[in-house]
Amino acid sequence: MDMTVSPDQPGDNPNCRRVSAVLSRLGDKWTILAVTMLVERPRRFNELKRLIGGISQQMLTRTLKSLEQDGMVLRKVYPTIPPKVEYSLTTMGQSLSEPLLQLASWVLKNIEQIESKRASLKIHNDEIF
Amino acid sequence: MDMTVSPDQPGDNPNCRRVSAVLSRLGDKWTILAVTMLVERPRRFNELKRLIGGISQQMLTRTLKSLEQDGMVLRKVYPTIPPKVEYSLTTMGQSLSEPLLQLASWVLKNIEQIESKRASLKIHNDEIF
DNA sequence: CGGTATCCTAGATGATACTG
DNA sequence: CAGTATCATCTAGGATACCG
Numbered sequence: 001m002d003m004t005v006s007p008d009q010p011g012d013n014p015n016c017r018r019v020s021a022v023l024s025r026l027g028d029k030w031t032i033l034a035v036t037m038l039v040e041r042p043r044r045f046n047e048l049k050r051l052i053g054g055i056s057q058q059m060l061t062r063t064l065k066s067l068e069q070d071g072m073v074l075r076k077v078y079p080t081i082p083p084k085v086e087y088s089l090t091t092m093g094q095s096l097s098e099p100l101l102q103l104a105s106w107v108l109k110n111i112e113q114i115e116s117k118r119a120s121l122k123i124h125n126d127e128i129f
Numbered sequence: 130m131d132m133t134v135s136p137d138q139p140g141d142n143p144n145c146r147r148v149s150a151v152l153s154r155l156g157d158k159w160t161i162l163a164v165t166m167l168v169e170r171p172r173r174f175n176e177l178k179r180l181i182g183g184i185s186q187q188m189l190t191r192t193l194k195s196l197e198q199d200g201m202v203l204r205k206v207y208p209t210i211p212p213k214v215e216y217s218l219t220t221m222g223q224s225l226s227e228p229l230l231q232l233a234s235w236v237l238k239n240i241e242q243i244e245s246k247r248a249s250l251k252i253h254n255d256e257i258f
Numbered sequence: 259c260g261g262t263a264t265c266c267t268a269g270a271t272g273a274t275a276c277t278g
Numbered sequence: 279c280a281g282t283a284t285c286a287t288c289t290a291g292g293a294t295a296c297c298g
Contacts, residue, residue, distance in 0.1 A: 016182065020162050022236045022243060027156010029271075033149050045280050054146055056272055061281065071246040082279045083278085092239060099232040106228045107151045110221060114151060117200040158291075174260050185292055190261065211259045212298085262297075270289080277282075 025070070030055055030063045032100055035072065035089065039097045042076075042088035072096055154199070159184055159192045161229055164201065164218065168226045171205075171217035201225060 026032060030052065037043060037051045049060050064087055067073035072093035078084040089097060155161060159181065166172060166180045178189050193216055196202035201222035207213040218226065 016162055018240060018244070019233060019236050020158065022240060023161050023233070024156060024158045026232075026236075027153060027161070029149065029153045032152050032156070033145055052145065057281075058273090058283095059271060062270090069247060069250055070243050077280095080279095083281085085280060092242065096235060096239070099228065099235045103155075103228040103232055104148060104152070106225060107148050107155075110225070111147060111151060113221065114199050115147070118198060121198055186261075187263095187293090188291060191291090206260095212261085214260060260298095262295100264293100264295085266291100266293085268289105268291090270287100272287075273285085275282100275284085278280095 025066065026096075026100070028063075030059055031067065032104065034060070034063050034067065035093065035097055035100055036104060038073065038087060038089045038093070039101070042086045045085050045087070048087065067093070154195065155225075155229070157192075159188055160196065161233065163189070163192050163196065164222065164226055164229055165233065167202065167216060167218045167222070168230070171215045174214050174216070177216065196222070 033052050033055075034048065037048055043051065045060070045064075048064075049055060049057065052060070055063075064073060064075070068075050071090055074088050074090050074093075076086045076088070078086070162181050162184075163177065166177055172180065174189070174193075177193075178184060178186065181189070184192075193202060193204070197204050200219055203217050203219050203222075205215045205217070207215070
């Protein structure tokens with residue numbers, strides 16, 4: 001599972017792509033947010049929906065299902081009326097949350113700079129066209 | 130820029146979505162790999178293409194342009210014949226690479242477990258359908 | 259060598275309605 | 279409450295051809 005790269009190594013790098021496949025799943029529009037919302041404690045479906053904000057019901061369902069299939073999230077159903085479903089992080093999910101929170105923290109520290117850079121480019125383009 | 134969440138706080142969370150927007154850009158299919166390939170030293174366009182492997186020319190162009198617009202990557206053109214273009218990480222790009230490499234490292238440590246879990250679910254579904 | 263331009267498709271996402 | 283089902287839209291990404 002070596003991701004180091006010898007200089008100018010030609011051809012494809014299968015390990016890179018296996019890792020990339022997982023990363024691009026983690027990096028979809030909602031996954032990281034969902035995991036973040038589960039760090040503190042288990043949450044119910046609609047609770048997560050409110051916390052995340054702006055996610056459609058369907059996408060929350062899919063996101064949670066993917067996380068469950070990858071072993072990051074545990075789904076527990078309480079057969080009450082009305083039904084209650086609680087989502088929590090597995091051990092692997094908790095360990096994932098550590099680098100994820102570090103990344104989120106980096107984004108928070110740098111988001112002003114990123115957004116202002118994007119904005120300035122936009123203005124520049126607007127001047128040209 | 131508070132990402133902490135008071136319990137059951139209703140409504141949308143704009144900060145979450147600003148962060149999410151950046152994260153989902155970072156998490157696309159190629160960005161993280163591209164940044165990783167630039168950590169060691171600057172690289173030329175086709176060098177990156179070879180290192181990443183499997184990326185189309187167009188997507189590499191787009192990925193690098195996005196990173197440049199966000200201030201992560203510096204693009205330096207040497208007006209030689211044939212043309213030579215070198216990409217390197219900016220200071221912000223270097224600082225980004227730290228949490229990114231930690232995340233990549235986490236994936237490497239857990240990828241076997243994730244892939245086997247996915248595979249076992251696939252077998253299970255194949256038995257049903 | 260390091261790109262653009264164009265076209266195309268699968269999949270991601272959203273909106274809405276319905277259900278146990 | 280916690281979903282499914284269905285339909286519509288948008289975009290990421292690939293393939294290919296061309297360019298300075």
